[in-house]
Amino acid sequence: MSGRPAYLAVDWGTTNRRAYAITADGAVVDSLQDDRGVLALAPGDYPVSVAALRQRLGADTIIASGMVGSSRGWREAPYVDVPAGLEQLAAATLEAAPGVHIVPGVALRNGKRPDVMRGEEIQVLGAIRTGAAPPTALFCQPGTHNKWIETAGGAITTFTTVMTGEVFALLGAHGVLAGMLDGAVTDGAAFRRGLRRGIASQNLVATLFEVRAGVLLERLAPSEAAAYASGILIGADVATREDLGRRPVHVLGGGPLGVLYAVAITEAGGTPVVVPDGSATAGIHAIWSYRA
Amino acid sequence: MSGRPAYLAVDWGTTNRRAYAITADGAVVDSLQDDRGVLALAPGDYPVSVAALRQRLGADTIIASGMVGSSRGWREAPYVDVPAGLEQLAAATLEAAPGVHIVPGVALRNGKRPDVMRGEEIQVLGAIRTGAAPPTALFCQPGTHNKWIETAGGAITTFTTVMTGEVFALLGAHGVLAGMLDGAVTDGAAFRRGLRRGIASQNLVATLFEVRAGVLLERLAPSEAAAYASGILIGADVATREDLGRRPVHVLGGGPLGVLYAVAITEAGGTPVVVPDGSATAGIHAIWSYRA
Numbered sequence: 001m002s003g004r005p006a007y008l009a010v011d012w013g014t015t016n017r018r019a020y021a022i023t024a025d026g027a028v029v030d031s032l033q034d035d036r037g038v039l040a041l042a043p044g045d046y047p048v049s050v051a052a053l054r055q056r057l058g059a060d061t062i063i064a065s066g067m068v069g070s071s072r073g074w075r076e077a078p079y080v081d082v083p084a085g086l087e088q089l090a091a092a093t094l095e096a097a098p099g100v101h102i103v104p105g106v107a108l109r110n111g112k113r114p115d116v117m118r119g120e121e122i123q124v125l126g127a128i129r130t131g132a133a134p135p136t137a138l139f140c141q142p143g144t145h146n147k148w149i150e151t152a153g154g155a156i157t158t159f160t161t162v163m164t165g166e167v168f169a170l171l172g173a174h175g176v177l178a179g180m181l182d183g184a185v186t187d188g189a190a191f192r193r194g195l196r197r198g199i200a201s202q203n204l205v206a207t208l209f210e211v212r213a214g215v216l217l218e219r220l221a222p223s224e225a226a227a228y229a230s231g232i233l234i235g236a237d238v239a240t241r242e243d244l245g246r247r248p249v250h251v252l253g254g255g256p257l258g259v260l261y262a263v264a265i266t267e268a269g270g271t272p273v274v275v276p277d278g279s280a281t282a283g284i285h286a287i288w289s290y291r292a
Numbered sequence: 293m294s295g296r297p298a299y300l301a302v303d304w305g306t307t308n309r310r311a312y313a314i315t316a317d318g319a320v321v322d323s324l325q326d327d328r329g330v331l332a333l334a335p336g337d338y339p340v341s342v343a344a345l346r347q348r349l350g351a352d353t354i355i356a357s358g359m360v361g362s363s364r365g366w367r368e369a370p371y372v373d374v375p376a377g378l379e380q381l382a383a384a385t386l387e388a389a390p391g392v393h394i395v396p397g398v399a400l401r402n403g404k405r406p407d408v409m410r411g412e413e414i415q416v417l418g419a420i421r422t423g424a425a426p427p428t429a430l431f432c433q434p435g436t437h438n439k440w441i442e443t444a445g446g447a448i449t450t451f452t453t454v455m456t457g458e459v460f461a462l463l464g465a466h467g468v469l470a471g472m473l474d475g476a477v478t479d480g481a482a483f484r485r486g487l488r489r490g491i492a493s494q495n496l497v498a499t500l501f502e503v504r505a506g507v508l509l510e511r512l513a514p515s516e517a518a519a520y521a522s523g524i525l526i527g528a529d530v531a532t533r534e535d536l537g538r539r540p541v542h543v544l545g546g547g548p549l550g551v552l553y554a555v556a557i558t559e560a561g562g563t564p565v566v567v568p569d570g571s572a573t574a575g576i577h578a579i580w581s582y583r584a
Contacts, residue, residue, distance in 0.1 A: 071508075079509075107505075107508075107509055108505070109509050109511075113489075113502050113505075114502055114505040114506045114508075114509045114511050114512075115501065115502070115505045116504075116505045116508055116509065144468075145468070145501065160498055161498065161501040161505070162495060162497055162498040162501070163467075163468070163497045163498070163500055163501050164497055166467045166468060167459065167462075167463075167497050169467075170459075170462040170463065170466055170467055171459075171462065173466070174462055174465070174466065175455075175458045175461075175462055176436075176437070176455070176458060197405075202531065202532045203454060203496065203528050203529060203531065203532045204495065204496070204497065205454055205455045205456055205459050205496065205525070205528070205529070206452055206453065206454040206455070206529075206532050208455055209407065209437065209453040209454070209455050210405050210406055210407070212408075213399075213400070213405075213406040213407045213408045213453070214406045216363075216399075216406075216408055217371075217399055217401050217406045217408065219401075219406050220406075233497070236495050236497070237495060237497070237498075239494065239495065240494045240495045240498050
């Protein structure tokens with residue numbers, strides 16, 4: 001019972017791309033996922049890539065979000081300032097080519113510290129649009145860069161980026177912990193011990209050296225080192241929030257990393273509410289509707 | 293007026309090696325520095341390398357400290373436990389080959405957290421031996437891994453390793469800040485601003501993303517990003533110490549990094565006392581004397 005798609009929603013990230021064919025009433029009737037992210041494309045590749053998407057999924061209008069709109073992507077869609085809701089994003093889309101509209105990112109430009117996001121805004125505002133989260137809420141979106149995002153009345157008001165996943169990856173690939181962090185990272189005794197150390201840590205860069213010393217002194221099994229290190233990093237990440245006890249945390253994404261963050265939030269005294277993947281299309285559909 | 297050397301002291305690290313010809317009364321009469329560190333040598337290379345040192349510097353007995361005694365070095369000299377003074381180190385040297393004695397590292401094995409050092413112990417105890425620092429003191433030894441070391445009565449009692457330099461190097465070489473951290477890192481307005489952010493930071497991995505956001509939003513000049521990021525990392529490092537106001541901090545090494553740490557310690561409310569390089573030979577001479 002698939003209807004005719006009115007447009008394509010594209011979540012166009014650094015390494016991956018997900019595209020959805022969506023009807024005028026918001027139903028997803030087809031989709032694809034591939035590795036044609038921003039890093040795989042030169043600026044001149046986008047028109048051909050978009051033509052192929054249109055042919056494959058059967059609609060001309062495209063609403064794209066994510067790193068495609070960054071300085072490393074196709075064309076830069078300037079950040080909008082907070083407070084930013086779907087209506088503000090819709091008004092600031094950039095037409096990179098005829099019929100291809102890129103959703104801008106969001107910036108903290110004038111506060112006491114700068115921060116930027118590009119792509120997460122659609123997930124958060126889409127989750128509110130579907131009713132999976134209330135309009136005024138605290139969100140956690142784990143990833144290479146975890147984002148803590150606060151909304152009020154359906155608009156993003158402030159947020160903080162924590163480079164937790166990137167630092168874990170860099171330490172595991174290079175430097176003195178390289179080769180020590182190849183074990184599985186799952187919830188278990190080692191991860192929980194790491195969490196407690198990370199939550200209590202004053203400086204995770206000091207606490208992380210305990211991974212190496214613990215292995216050398218046979219206080220930490222090599223197979224547990226990755227989970228312990230991940231626990232330290234995620235524990236220190238959730239410990240940045242002083243408001244965990246005051247309201248639930250909506251964790252975006254139900255994958256393995258979302259589970260680890262939910263455990264960490266609980267360990268730090270908070271209440272996680274896991275929001276399954278799939279909010280992005282609801283956010284993009286709202287933007288398409290505002291524009292249509 | 294150079295006397296005849298009684299032995300050779302070798303500070304044998306990961307990437308570099310410094311060797312000194314020393315008389316029976318502790319005078320350095322000759323020295324060399326090269327890149328024949330542990331990473332440049334296979335296990336079978338050491339005998340030849342030692343023979344060349346003996347011929348070049350004119351003594352047979354060798355006392356070596358540093359990573360040469362690690363599992364990645366020539367032979368592993370097991371860690372001694374705290375409290376560790378020069379006499380304990382002298383008693384635990386490992387004879388890797390006839391006449392070649394490797395000084396062990398020091399471990400925190402039974403405390404509430406594990407930690408290890410290898411090479412720094414000689415610098416710290418040597419500085420006490422020369423009178424550059426009192427027997428009971430707090431030391432800071434900046435490097436790829438900064439060490440905070442406490443001594444009492446001339447013995448190392450506890451210490452903490454902070455991976456500050458490594459994380460700065462990894463972030464600058466890989467990941468989302470790569471290419472942003474190539475500017476000069478010197479004391480100045482950007483470094484001081486970074487220090488204050490780092491000292492106040494709850495999680496430096498969160499604060500570090502401000503470097504990227506600040507450049508993207510034109511709140512931070514690209515040329516200042518490296519100094520600002522270094523300030524965040526070193527600020528968070530010195531902020532791990534709650535005892536900075538209670539006693540001077542003896543900063544080992546008077547190079548550019550030592551200067552930055554001295555500035556950071558002052559900014560965090562402490563009093564730095566810079567101890568010039570050159571303590572290692574005094575420490576090794578004491579070990580040679582105990583053994584002779």
